[in-house]
Structure formats: structure tokens, C-alpha cells
Amino acid sequence: MIIGIDIGGTTTDIVGLNNGQILNPVSVKADDPITSAAGALGKFVEMVDLPLSEIEIIAATGVGSMQIKDHLLGIPIKKIDEFDSIGTAGAYLSGLDEAMVISMGTGTALVHVNNGGIKHWGGSGVGGGTMVGLSRKLLNITTIRTLMDKASKGRLGMIDLTVGDIAGGGLIDLPESATASNFGKVSDEATDSDIALAIINLVGQTIAILGISAARAERVNDIVLTGKLSIIPLIRKVVDGVGALYKVNFIVPGYAEFATAIGAAIKAQA
Numbered sequence: 001m002i003i004g005i006d007i008g009g010t011t012t013d014i015v016g017l018n019n020g021q022i023l024n025p026v027s028v029k030a031d032d033p034i035t036s037a038a039g040a041l042g043k044f045v046e047m048v049d050l051p052l053s054e055i056e057i058i059a060a061t062g063v064g065s066m067q068i069k070d071h072l073l074g075i076p077i078k079k080i081d082e083f084d085s086i087g088t089a090g091a092y093l094s095g096l097d098e099a100m101v102i103s104m105g106t107g108t109a110l111v112h113v114n115n116g117g118i119k120h121w122g123g124s125g126v127g128g129g130t131m132v133g134l135s136r137k138l139l140n141i142t143t144i145r146t147l148m149d150k151a152s153k154g155r156l157g158m159i160d161l162t163v164g165d166i167a168g169g170g171l172i173d174l175p176e177s178a179t180a181s182n183f184g185k186v187s188d189e190a191t192d193s194d195i196a197l198a199i200i201n202l203v204g205q206t207i208a209i210l211g212i213s214a215a216r217a218e219r220v221n222d223i224v225l226t227g228k229l230s231i232i233p234l235i236r237k238v239v240d241g242v243g244a245l246y247k248v249n250f251i252v253p254g255y256a257e258f259a260t261a262i263g264a265a266i267k268a269q270a
């Protein structure tokens with residue numbers, strides 16, 4: 001069995017890979033890299049009831065993997081480049097040969113995969129960390145769940161400026177509902193719910209537009225979303241809204257939230 005472990009900016013994910021089968025993906029909070037890696041491994045072997053001796057190798061990736069030595073609890077570590085992991089997983093989980101893969105984590109990374117070729121295309125600091133940080137300072141909200149609960153009753157019209165607001169209607173290729181400026185029309189009457197939704201909208205729209213721009217530049221048709229943000233329903237809704245406007249289909253494959261750890265394990269096996 002090969003273990004894939006992604007020590008990210010917020011969470012550490014771990015997954016088993018046994019003869020091509022994905023086994024028991026789990027997440028722990030990323031404290032310091034070594035503690036969270038050891039903790040994730042402990043949790044994993046406890047859950048699957050597996051002796052450590054059954055693990056051949058640990059494939060480690062993510063920002064925290066730099067700080068891990070060459071063994072963890074006696075098991076050899078193979079370090080795998082994070083962008084290779086993202087690209088490998090995006091293609092494997094979606095079954096596509098070519099795609100723009102977006103890792104929607106604490107930050108955002110874009111990886112272009114093309115028939116096994118993997119290229120780090122670019123990225124953005126606007127991501128899940130932005131959503132959490134703005135929510136904490138603007139709303140005193142510290143959990144994703146509370147943020148989503150609040151946002152479910154939010155009204156974007158109290159915060160965001162639309163094309164219709166400035167143009168008085170739609171433009172040739174933009175409907176009046178398209179965003180002209182995120183937070184460009186903050187009303188004094190805006191509630192916490194309105195702000196919560198606007199934060200999610202800002203982050204989701206920025207990532208979606210970046211992905212579409214990258215895909216267009218590379219003439220790629222499919223955009224695959226991975227990372228923990230990709231499975232949040234309200235983020236999906238925002239991203240799909242941008243997709244509808246630009247006639248682009250975003251794909252969220254199974255296990256998207258564990259993709260980077262899975263990609264590392266696949267890469268280590270190859």
C-alpha cells in the first residue's frame with residue numbers, strides 16, 4: 001500500500017492507494033507539518049486497522065512537505081511536487097487527457113495537464129484562506145458552517161454592483177445581472193448574511209474567472225476543480241453561475257477534496 005499525504009496551508013489530507021483503489025481519505029487540521037503528518041497517519045492506520053509494516057512508502061506533497069525528513073514513523077517518504085500531484089489527480093479523477101485543473105485550497109493554483117504533460121500555469125492568493133480571513137474580520141465568524149448558514153439568507157444586491165446598476169440594462173455580451181464590482185455597492189442596510197454571501201461570491205467568481213481565462217489562453221475546453229472549496233455548495237453555485245455566463249462547464253470529480261493527496265500517491269507509484 002502507498003500512502004499519499006498533502007500537508008496544505010489549512011488541512012493535512014491522507015489517503016491510501018492499493019492496486020489503483022483509493023482507500024479511506026481523511027483530513028486533519030494542519031498544525032505544524034510533522035505533527036499533522038504523524039497525526040494523519042495515526043488516524044488513517046487506526047481507521048483501516050492496518051499495520052504500519054503494510055505501508056511501502058509515503059508520498060508527501062503540499063507546502064508543509066518541505067519540512068518533513070526522509071522517514072515518518074520509520075516509513076520512507078518520497079516527496080512529490082505539488083503541481084504534479086494536482087495535475088495527475090485532476091486527469092485521473094476526471095478521466096480527461098487534457099484539462100485546466102484548479103486546486104481551490106487556502107490559495108488557488110492552476111495546472112495545465114495535456115496527455116501526461118503537466119505545467120504549473122499560475123495561481124492566485126484569493127482562495128479559501130481569503131474567505132476565512134475576511135469572514136473573521138468582517139463578521140466574527142470562524143467556521144465554514146456558520147458562514148454558509150449566514151450566506152444562505154444573503155442578498156448580493158445589497159453589496160455588489162451589477163452591470164445593470166451602471167448601464168441601466170444588459171450590454172451586448174453581458175447580462176444586467178453580471179457583477180461589475182464586487183463590494184462596489186455596499187449598502188448601509190447590508191446585514192451579516194449579505195456580507196457573508198458577498199465574500200463567497202468574491203472568492204468564487206475570482207477563481208472561476210481566472211480558470212476560464214487560463215483555459216481560453218491554452219485553448220482547453222475542460223476545467224476540473226479540486227480542493228476543499230470545490231465541494232462547498234455555495235461556491236459551486238457561484239462558479240457555475242460564471243460558467244453559464246461564459247458557456248464553460250466546470251467538472252468536480254469524485255474525491256475532489258482529497259485530489260492532491262491522491263495525485264501524490266499515484267505519482268509515487270508510477
Ligand SMILES: Nc1ncnc2c1ncn2[C@@H]1O[C@H](COP(=O)(O)OP(=O)(O)OP(=O)(O)O)[C@@H](O)[C@H]1O
Pocket residue numbers: 006007008009010011012030062063103104105106107108127128129130131132144226227228229232257
Ligand atoms: N472542513 C474544512 N476544514 C478546513 N477548511 C475547509 C473545510 N471545508 C472547507 N474549507 C475551506 O477550504 C480551505 C482549505 O482547502 P484545502 O484543504 O483544499 O487547502 P490546503 O491544501 O490546506 O491549502 P493549499 O492547497 O492552498 O496549501 C479553507 O481555507 C476553507 O476555506
Ligand SMILES: [Mg+2]
Pocket residue numbers: 006008009062103105106227260
Ligand atoms: Mg492543498
